[in-house]
Amino acid sequence: MIATLKKLGPGFLFAGAAIGVSHLVQSTRAGADFGFGLLWALLLINFIKYPFFEFGSRYAQATGESLLYGYRKLGKGVLICYFLLTFATMFTIQTAVTVVTAGIAASVFGFGSVVFWTAIITAICFTILIIGRYKVLDTLMKYIVISLTVSTLVAVILAIQPETAISFKQILPKDPVSIAFLIAFMGWMPAPLDISIWQSVWAVEKKKLDPSITNKQSRFDFNIGFIVTTVLAMGFLALGALVMFGNGSSFSPKGGEFANQLISMYSYSLGEGAKIIIGIAALTTMFSTSLTTLDASPRVMHTTSEILSGKIYKKGYLIWLLILVMGTLGIFFFLVSEMGTLIKIATILSFLTAPFYAISNYILLTGIHTPESARPSKAMKTFSLCGILLLIIFSGWYLSTLL
Secondary structure, three states, X not given: OHHHHHHOOHXXXXXXXXXXXXXHHHHHHHHHHHOOOOHHHHHHHHHHHHHHHHHHHHHHHHHOOOHHHHHHHHOHHHHHHHHHHHHHHHHHHHXXXXXXXXXXXXXXXXOOOHHHHHHHHHHHHHHHHHHOOHHHHHHHHHHHHHHHHHHHXXXXXXXXXXXXXXXXXXXXXXXXXXXXXXXXXXXXXXXXXXXXXXXXXXXXXXXXXXXXXOHHHHHHHHHHXXXXXXXXXXXXXXXXXXXXXXXXXXXXXXXXXXXXXXXXXXXXXXXXXXXXXXXXXXXXXHHHHHHHHHHHHHHHHHHHHHHHHOOOOOOHHHHHHHHHHHHHHHHHHHOXXXXXXXXXXXXXXXXXXXXXXXXXHHHHHHOOOOOHHHOOOHHHHHHHHHHHHHHHHHHHHHHHHOO
């Protein structure tokens, strides 16, 4: 078992980055507000996005380079678009992730405000990345994700009471507020599509450490991580539906209060004795997400800057890291009282930019820049094209509600 876990890498990094706000916040809120009515949306968006995430590890395994270099081969304009989209979303994404982490930390430790913990968490993540100790958390993340998965599934089972009437009637939101939530929910489920670029970077690094990894092993690694993220999303949605739906309760938009409600759901199902264990598991999971996103965005922005300029910037990563830290703290202090608004902005932006990443990944993987043996099958191509079409339709549907 331990030997098998050691071979798994990028897939669990994907899970560690994905299992965050989309799961602890959006999935739980979907269950609390709509019961199991949005289960269709959860499963559909995971199904639609799957090939475009998988293309990241597939391309890296086949070429030995990340999707960023592939985007450059598609044309400088594609990479410039990626640069601008990442710059437009990375601050709100990082802030949303950090705020949720800070709220859980305040709840677990019982002292300090969300402002205090946001500063502390950002400082700790920054320090870890500077001294290069991320490998320690990377090793632990596999066990953290597994433990959170098991505890969540147990909590769901225990939350099902004999007298509980469970309805799986699916709902298609029609009012503007519910539609906005649906798009936000799908925007980060299971993660923003730009994480496919991160996935390709992690796959390249894994290949450097172990050149013997085959395409089949790389695909298996990714599939394990993807399945874990999907199962956990369903678990959090079920918890929200079983514990909060229909009883008049609703989640607070404030980070600290939301975290208390979230952890209370586990103690409701597993008992007070499990509260601290679950709290620490949730905190560690969110912390790993905060750390992963704080590392990945500056890393890809640094690489993108070098590719576009044709120059090597020795301190480029550090500069982008400082820019992200300052931007995150700046946005946080302006929107500290409205965690819900902050997350909605970030998730909707992620959804509206999803077609760009889907189309770019599809063109790259089916074109001459990918070895023929690694190109997707006809069935996967058809699957991908249907996914692109659905992403465009959903984006158009949402934009039409704003008119």
